[in-house]
Amino acid sequence: MSRWEPNARGRLEQAALELYAERGYDQTTVSEIAQRAGLTERTFFRHFTDKREVLFWGESALHELLVNRVANAPDGEAPIDSVQAALEGATGFFDGRLEHSRRRQAVIAANTALQERELIKLASMSAGIAEALRARGTKDPAASLTAEAGVSVFKIAFERWIDEANKRDLTRLIGDAFAELKSVTAGR
Amino acid sequence: MSRWEPNARGRLEQAALELYAERGYDQTTVSEIAQRAGLTERTFFRHFTDKREVLFWGESALHELLVNRVANAPDGEAPIDSVQAALEGATGFFDGRLEHSRRRQAVIAANTALQERELIKLASMSAGIAEALRARGTKDPAASLTAEAGVSVFKIAFERWIDEANKRDLTRLIGDAFAELKSVTAGR
Numbered sequence: 181m182s183r184w185e186p187n188a189r190g191r192l193e194q195a196a197l198e199l200y201a202e203r204g205y206d207q208t209t210v211s212e213i214a215q216r217a218g219l220t221e222r223t224f225f226r227h228f229t230d231k232r233e234v235l236f237w238g239e240s241a242l243h244e245l246l247v248n249r250v251a252n253a254p255d256g257e258a259p260i261d262s263v264q265a266a267l268e269g270a271t272g273f274f275d276g277r278l279e280h281s282r283r284r285q286a287v288i289a290a291n292t293a294l295q296e297r298e299l300i301k302l303a304s305m306s307a308g309i310a311e312a313l314r315a316r317g318t319k320d321p322a323a324s325l326t327a328e329a330g331v332s333v334f335k336i337a338f339e340r341w342i343d344e345a346n347k348r349d350l351t352r353l354i355g356d357a358f359a360e361l362k363s364v365t366a367g368r
Numbered sequence: 369m370s371r372w373e374p375n376a377r378g379r380l381e382q383a384a385l386e387l388y389a390e391r392g393y394d395q396t397t398v399s400e401i402a403q404r405a406g407l408t409e410r411t412f413f414r415h416f417t418d419k420r421e422v423l424f425w426g427e428s429a430l431h432e433l434l435v436n437r438v439a440n441a442p443d444g445e446a447p448i449d450s451v452q453a454a455l456e457g458a459t460g461f462f463d464g465r466l467e468h469s470r471r472r473q474a475v476i477a478a479n480t481a482l483q484e485r486e487l488i489k490l491a492s493m494s495a496g497i498a499e500a501l502r503a504r505g506t507k508d509p510a511a512s513l514t515a516e517a518g519v520s521v522f523k524i525a526f527e528r529w530i531d532e533a534n535k536r537d538l539t540r541l542i543g544d545a546f547a548e549l550k551s552v553t554a555g556r
Contacts, residue, residue, distance in 0.1 A: 258555035296484035303487055321524050321545055326552045328524065332516035336509050357509055364514045365553045367446035 189227045191217040196234040197280065200287040205231075205294060235284055235294065238273070239301040243308055245270045250312040259318045263309060263330035264358050267337075271350040274341075282342045306331040333357040377415045379405040384422040385468065388475040393419075393482060423472055423482065426461070427489040431496055433458045438500040447506045451497060451518035452546050455525075459538040462529075470530045494519040521545040 195216035199208040210231050214224045228234050249266035257265075274281060288294040310327035314320065337353040348356075383404035387396040398419050402412045416422050437454035445453075462469060476482040498515035502508065525541040536544075 258552075260552050260555050292488075296488055299487035299491055300480075300484055303483075321528065321548050322552050324524050325520065325545065325549050328520035329517065329549065329553060332513065332520060336512050336516065340509065357513065360509050361513050361517065362553045364446075364448050364510050365517060365550045367448050 188217070188219055188223050192219060192224055192227055193234055193280070196231065197283045197287065200235075201283055205287055205291050232294075232297065235288065236297060236301060239298075239305070242270055242273055243301075243305050245273065246305065247308045247312045250309055251315060253316065259313050259316075259322065259326040260329065260358075262313070262316075263326055264333075264354070266309070267330060267334050267354050268351050271354065274350055278342065281338075285339075285342055302331055302335065329361060333361055376405070376407055376411050380407060380412055380415055381422055381468070384419065385471045385475065388423075389471060393475055393479050420482075420485065423476065424485060424489060427486075427493070430458055430461055431489075431493050433461065434493065435496045435500045438497055439503060441504065447501050447504075447510065447514045448517065448546075450501070450504075451514055452521075452542070454497070455518060455522050455542050456539050459542065462538055466530065469526075473527075473530055490519055490523065517549060521549055 192213060196208070196213045199212055199216060208231065210224050211221055213231065213234075214221045217224075228237065246263075246266045249269055250262050253262035253265070288298050306324075306327045308327075309330060310320075310323045313323040313326060318326065333354060337350065337357040340353050340357075341348075341350045380401060384396070384401045387400055387404060396419065398412050399409055401419065401422075402409045405412075416425065434451075434454045437457055438450050441450035441453070476486050494512075494515045496515075497518060498508075498511045501511040501514060506514065521542060525538065525545040528541050528545075529536070529538045
């Protein structure tokens with residue numbers, strides 16, 4: 181019998197990250213994740229298709245959010261500004277998830293297959309943004325370059341955000357990285 | 369008995385690309401590659417560690433070339449200019465390899481595991497360039513942003529180069545993409 185479980189998704193995510201960190205991703209089973217969360221395997225599969233999706237569902241949601249903002253940018257906005265606005269507008273997604281993001285990154289860094297998956301997700305995010313820019317009339321290579329620049333900025337700002345030494349918020353770090361990108365491409 | 373085989377490496381590469389295109393990468397064996405090239409498996413393994421390396425050995429060589437140029441940049445050269453010079457200086461690597469590059473790209477595009485491998489190689493190229501920039505005194509995030517921008521420019525210029533419709537040479541396309549990147553990041 182299926183019953184309502186308070187915050188099952190969050191509990192499963194938390195349990196999975198703990199186990200991936202303790203035992204390694206490859207050594208952890210869905211059964212163990214469910215058990216640690218005090219839930220059934222059936223509940224796990226109601227929320228995630230497999231143990232990998234626990235780490236990557238968020239990137240799909242982020243992808244949608246970014247593409248949607250770029251596709252609906254105000255008329256006349258410069259492409260790079262649309263991408264910056266999209267990224268800055270998506271940081272709410274990470275509110276309260278700093279510790280989670282830190283753990284997730286450590287799990288991914290320890291596993292080549294997961295790193296490859298992460299890179300594929302980021303490449304697909306860049307392709308989605310480029311497509312949205314082209315649909316708004318930005319030509320290539322400008323569309324691809326702008327999308328790639330945005331994803332690079334996000335990646336670098338995100339790494340800085342989860343760095344313990346850094347106390348700035350993600351929106352600020354994204355803004356700083358865009359400013360820095362403008363500066364470095366101008367040869368300064 | 370090992371004997372001298374004229375251009376064994378090039379023949380093996382050519383045979384492998386043909387077979388990957390005809391049968392699919394997963395369905396092709398080293399034995400078949402050697403046979404198509406009129407060589408032995410033993411000769412294959414004298415040149416490549418496995419069938420995947422036939423597609424990726426060039427990226428390692430390119431990586432070395434780029435990092436070396438950045439590490440030995442003239443004093444006072446702006447980081448982005450060092451990266452551009454490194455990329456433009458490496459295009460000789462692709463002389464006479466347009467058809468080869470086109471085929472290689474088609475094989476990779478048809479196989480998710482190879483795409484992941486390609487992305488890992490590019491990420492490692494970016495990390496290598498960033499490290500060389502930091503060793504020369506460029507701080508982060510400028511070093512990482514510059515390296516990421518360079519790899520993006522290269523990827524996009526390369527895609528344009530292997531596009532049949534495009535007749536410009538790779539060095540020119542890289543220069544154009546850097547100019548375009550400056551323009552888009554400036555919000556134009």
